[in-house]
Structure formats: structure tokens, C-alpha cells
Amino acid sequence: MNAEREIRGSYWLETAPGGAPAPPPAGDVSVDVAVVGGGIAGLSTAWELARRGREVAVLEADRIAAGVTGHTTAKLTVLHTLVYDHLRRTRGREGARLYADSQSAALRRAAEVVADLGIDCDWEEAVAHTYAEAPEHVEALRAEAEAAREAGLPAEFVTGTELPYPVAGAVRVTGQAQFHPVKYLRALTDDLKRHGGTVYEGTRVTGLTEGEPCVLETDTGVSVQAREVVVATHYPIFDRALLFTRLSPRRELVVAGPIDADRAPRDMYITTEQNTRSVRSAPHADGTRLLVVTGEHFTPGAPGAADVEERFARLTAWAQSRFPGLTPTHRWATQDNDSTDSVPLVGRLHPGSRHTYVATGFGGWGLSGGIMAGRLIADLVEGREPEWAGLYDPRRLASVVREGGTFLKNQAHVAKHFVGDRLPSVTSPAPEDLAPGDGAVLRVDGHQCAVHRDDSGQLHAVSARCTHLGCLVAFNRAERAWECPCHGSRFDPDGRILQGPAVRPLEPREITSH
Known part of the structure; x- marks a missing residue:
């Protein structure tokens, strides 16, 4: 076995305590709310509703937190690269404020949950930075800092960081957090069960009939009846809302390895330069911290995506050049979905929905987004509408018009494959x-x-x-x-x-x- 194969996968999945998988339902099930998907969005929604007295069942095709949430970088922050200046231009200052308020509420909610449940999930307060090394990107950072401040965040533009290499500038926001996402979700799942919730693993949902009640079909042949259904499968598995026309998948790589604690950054950093570079560290052992470096995003399955080994090599070389002596022990990849207008789609599944909801399109910021979605959907199920519900409403149309260029670009990409994939190839290896x-x-x-x-x-x-x-x-x-x-x-x-x-x-x- 070569050294490459000895590098392990997701550190979060490897180091989180786990037990035997929860079995699929033995027979047909009837509940108040069925949540499809056991990641941060699905479990946060289920937990919020169970705490409010609803009978909830979570249906997960694999294991709880084993999907995207188990492969994240695990930064819990409201600073999402350059989103506030973008929102200020496309949704106005009020839209940017609502985004900041809702994401900040999610961060506070996570801190409350960790404290109230006494969750041991390596929770650390940290400062978040969006930075640039190239001077030509400084003006964009200054604009982002200004927009974030206008939105109500403690944001400032700075020119110095703790990173062991110079930056031209950075947006800095205090009071953020980083944690172990799988440990957090395992504890949330335990508390969900204590409040009467049920979790079914190894149960893939294959169909949905909307009505009163709604009926979910599963690959085990068992059906689940529920008054309310929440689709939190990262990418929606049901296309009736045509949300797939407003989402584009993006895959990103992660390499991680221990470094001396005195050389590890204690805060969180991201740049859109060099095809994205994200840096943070996590508690480790024996006087070290685990350096976690993310980047090299690409469209899965697209031309040029096959050189993933080269991408891993580039990311590793970058990390080792900036942090000499780093020897990666883990590497993995995650997948995100970007919405055409840079705002997640959270709310009723489609214009005719009465009892179905969706959470998707978090654009790489699914931890704060998923926790936000849990509270938003729980409120909608109970007949309440938070002030930011309209910002995230999947049924919104005005933003699609404003972001028409991105929308058309996404559809041209898909259309190319629909047509080109049906033409006979000129050559085919044996x-x-x-x-x-x-x-x-x-x-x-x-x-x-x-x-x-x-x-x-x-x-x-x-x-x-x-x-x-x-x-x-x-x-x-x-x-x-x-x-x-x-x-x-x-x-x-x-x-x-x-x-x-x-x-x-x-x-x-x-x-x-x-």
C-alpha cells in the first residue's frame, strides 16, 4: 500500500463516538413531521420541532452526519466571503441586514445548545477573516467590510493577521466559532430522541405524495405518513419545485495534519484567490493542533474534474509551502450547492405547497445556514413567519430575474450535457x-x-x-x-x-x- 492510500478520510467522522446504526422502520410509520436527511439542516429542524412537542421522524439514507456535514471544514461564522456587498447591491441594505441577523441568530443558537446540553464538541470562539494577498482585491475587501458593518456585524478592514505569510488586507469579524460538527450532531440526535423523536438510518426516501397527510415512499418498501414533510437532503431529491434550475453543485477538497500548537492559526481564514483557500485549526493531541486546509473547488463530473489527484497535490503543496513541515494525515472532499442569487433556499417547497418544506443552496456555509434553516422551518410549521423568511423563500422570483446571467449560465451547462451526452462519441477506449x-x-x-x-x-x-x-x-x-x-x-x-x-x-x- 502506498503512502497516499494510508492517509485517512474525514477527521470528524473518524474521531466522533458512534454506535450501531439505527435500524430502518419495521413497518409503516405515522408522525407529525417527517424530516428527510440527517445532516445539520435536517437534524436542526427535527430537534427544534421535537423540543416544541411535535412527533418527529428523521429518515437518513446512510448514517447521521455522514454526508456533507461530516466532511465540512467546520467553521461556524456569519462572514461568508464577500456576501454582504453582493447582497447590498442585489437585495439592498435591508436584505443584507436580514441575512446578517438570521445567520447571527443561528450562531447564538448553536452556542446556547452547546451550553445547555453540555456538548463536548471542541467548541472554540474565534475570529473570522476573508483575506486577499493580491493588492488589486483590497477594494473589494473594503467594500465588504463596509457592507457587513452596515448590516450590523462587528466587521473591520485590517492589513495584518496571525497567518505566517503576508496579506494585502482582510475583513475581520469577531465573536465567531469553530467546533467538531459530528460530535455536535450526535449529541443533538441523543437529545432529539429524549424528546420523543425517532431516527431511521439506512432508509432512503424514493417518493413523495403531497396531501393530508403526505406520504413518503422508501427503498425498504415501508411508507411514512406525516402531516408535514421537510426535504433536507442537501440537493433536493424531488424536482417538482424546479429548484435544480437554480442550484449548481460544487466539490471542494480538504487536507489536514497536525502541527505544533504555537504555529497553528487560532482564528479562521478564507480567500477566493487561487481557486479558494480556507485555513483553520482544531484541537488535537500531544501539544499539537490539526491544521485544516480547504480549496480547489470544481464541478463534479465536469471536464477537468477528473484530475482530482492533481488538485489534492496542489492543495497539499500550497499548505506545506505556507506551513513548512506539515504532513497530511487526513484528506477528504465535500460538496456544496450554490444558488443563483447567493442566498439559500429555505421554506415551502413550491408555490402550491401547504405541508412540504425544503432547505438547500447553502453555498459552502451550511453550518450556520443549516441551524438557521432549522429554526425558520420550525417556525413556519407552527404558523409563524420570522422577518427574514422572505429573504430565503424558495418561491422568490425577483431575485431570479436579477441574477438572470448566473441562472442562464447554469442552465446552459446542464443543457450542454443533456444534448451532448446523447450524441455518439467519436472514440471509445477498450x-x-x-x-x-x-x-x-x-x-x-x-x-x-x-x-x-x-x-x-x-x-x-x-x-x-x-x-x-x-x-x-x-x-x-x-x-x-x-x-x-x-x-x-x-x-x-x-x-x-x-x-x-x-x-x-x-x-x-x-x-x-x-
Whole structure:
């Protein structure tokens, strides 16, 4: 085994206590509220509602917090790169204020939960920075600091940081936090159960019939009836709201390793330069802290996304050049969904919804966004509407018009795959050309197959068409996964779903091994 394979995956999943998975429901279930998805948004919503006396069930396709939340950088902050100047221009000063107020309320809520439940989740207060090394980006930072202050945040423009390399400037916001997200969610889940909530793991939802009650279908054949349904699957698994036209998936890499505590930054840093670089550290052992570096974002499955190993190498080299002596012990990747107007979509699922809700489009800031979504949806279920509900309402149309360029760009990207993926390829390598560990979409007996050769030389073949809307998948060699460039669904080499919105696996195909 080479050294590369010895590097472990998500540090948060490795170091969080866990037990046996909660079993799927043994029979049909009836509850007040069914929450689909066991990440930060789904569990926060379920917990808020259970605390308010609702009978709640959480349906998670895998394990609690094992998806996006378990692969985050784990920064809990209201400073979301350059969002406030953008909102000031597109939603006005009031829109920027509502965004700041709602995200700040989420941060305070998390601190209250940690204190009230006594959660041991490495909670640390920290200062958040959005910085730039290039002088030409300073004016954008000054504008962001001004917009954030106008929105009510304790923001300032500074030219010095604790980073071991110079910056041209930074936006600085105090009173933020960083923590261990999986430990937090495991404790939240335990408290949810104490308040009568139920969690079902290994239970994939495959269908929804809206009504009174709503009915969810699962891959186990069991149905769940609920007066209210919350879809918190990161990317919505139901397309009736056409939200997929307003979301674009983005994958990002993380490398982490221990460094001496006196060399580790104690605050949080991010820059949009160099295809994004995010830096923070977390408590570790033996006088060290774990340096966590994120960056190299790309569209999963898109041309150029296959060089993920090169991206990992670039990110590692950058981290080692800025923090000499760093030896990565962990690496992983996460996936985010960006909305066309840079604001999450949280609220009623579609214009005709009476009892269905959605939380999505957090754009890389899902921790504060997910906690915010939990409180917002819980209020909506109870007939209350917070002042910022309109800002996040998925049914909003004015912002789509304002952000028409981004909307059209997203749809052109998807349309290209819908058309191009249905044209016959000019060339197609043969299965015997695949090296161990590699994969490619090959034309076999007139059909497009996704073929992977494992390290032992055995071939694994599945349909190359994503079961969501039929785009062709592409192979991510570094993570050994098939990825859809249209909406971000991901599958393992045998076609099993790793990430939605697909709810059905890729169909197996027969192919002769050479």
C-alpha cells in the first residue's frame, strides 16, 4: 500500500463516538413531521420541532452526519466571503441586514445548545477573516467590510493577521466559532430522541405524495405518513419545485495534519484567490493542533474534474509551502450547492405547497445556514413567519430575474450535457485499456457503460446514465466515484448511491474482463 492510500478520510467522522446504526422502520410509520436527511439542516429542524412537542421522524439514507456535514471544514461564522456587498447591491441594505441577523441568530443558537446540553464538541470562539494577498482585491475587501458593518456585524478592514505569510488586507469579524460538527450532531440526535423523536438510518426516501397527510415512499418498501414533510437532503431529491434550475453543485477538497500548537492559526481564514483557500485549526493531541486546509473547488463530473489527484497535490503543496513541515494525515472532499442569487433556499417547497418544506443552496456555509434553516422551518410549521423568511423563500422570483446571467449560465451547462451526452462519441477506449484504479465511460455493444477496473484487475460495469435525469457520469479516480456533472449525484464503482439527488442506483452491466 502506498503512502497516499494510508492517509485517512474525514477527521470528524473518524474521531466522533458512534454506535450501531439505527435500524430502518419495521413497518409503516405515522408522525407529525417527517424530516428527510440527517445532516445539520435536517437534524436542526427535527430537534427544534421535537423540543416544541411535535412527533418527529428523521429518515437518513446512510448514517447521521455522514454526508456533507461530516466532511465540512467546520467553521461556524456569519462572514461568508464577500456576501454582504453582493447582497447590498442585489437585495439592498435591508436584505443584507436580514441575512446578517438570521445567520447571527443561528450562531447564538448553536452556542446556547452547546451550553445547555453540555456538548463536548471542541467548541472554540474565534475570529473570522476573508483575506486577499493580491493588492488589486483590497477594494473589494473594503467594500465588504463596509457592507457587513452596515448590516450590523462587528466587521473591520485590517492589513495584518496571525497567518505566517503576508496579506494585502482582510475583513475581520469577531465573536465567531469553530467546533467538531459530528460530535455536535450526535449529541443533538441523543437529545432529539429524549424528546420523543425517532431516527431511521439506512432508509432512503424514493417518493413523495403531497396531501393530508403526505406520504413518503422508501427503498425498504415501508411508507411514512406525516402531516408535514421537510426535504433536507442537501440537493433536493424531488424536482417538482424546479429548484435544480437554480442550484449548481460544487466539490471542494480538504487536507489536514497536525502541527505544533504555537504555529497553528487560532482564528479562521478564507480567500477566493487561487481557486479558494480556507485555513483553520482544531484541537488535537500531544501539544499539537490539526491544521485544516480547504480549496480547489470544481464541478463534479465536469471536464477537468477528473484530475482530482492533481488538485489534492496542489492543495497539499500550497499548505506545506505556507506551513513548512506539515504532513497530511487526513484528506477528504465535500460538496456544496450554490444558488443563483447567493442566498439559500429555505421554506415551502413550491408555490402550491401547504405541508412540504425544503432547505438547500447553502453555498459552502451550511453550518450556520443549516441551524438557521432549522429554526425558520420550525417556525413556519407552527404558523409563524420570522422577518427574514422572505429573504430565503424558495418561491422568490425577483431575485431570479436579477441574477438572470448566473441562472442562464447554469442552465446552459446542464443543457450542454443533456444534448451532448446523447450524441455518439467519436472514440471509445477498450476495457483492456483501463489501468487498475481507473474508470471511463466506454461504448460496449452499442451502449454507454461506466467501467471501472479495481486494484485487483477486476472490471465493474454499470450504466453510464445518471438515474436522476439521464446525464452521463464521469469517473473521479481519487475518490473512486462516478459523478454527474448536471446536478452532482455520485455513485460508487458498483453503482450504489453516494450522494443525491439520485434516489436509484446505476444499473449493472455485463462486460468481459481482460
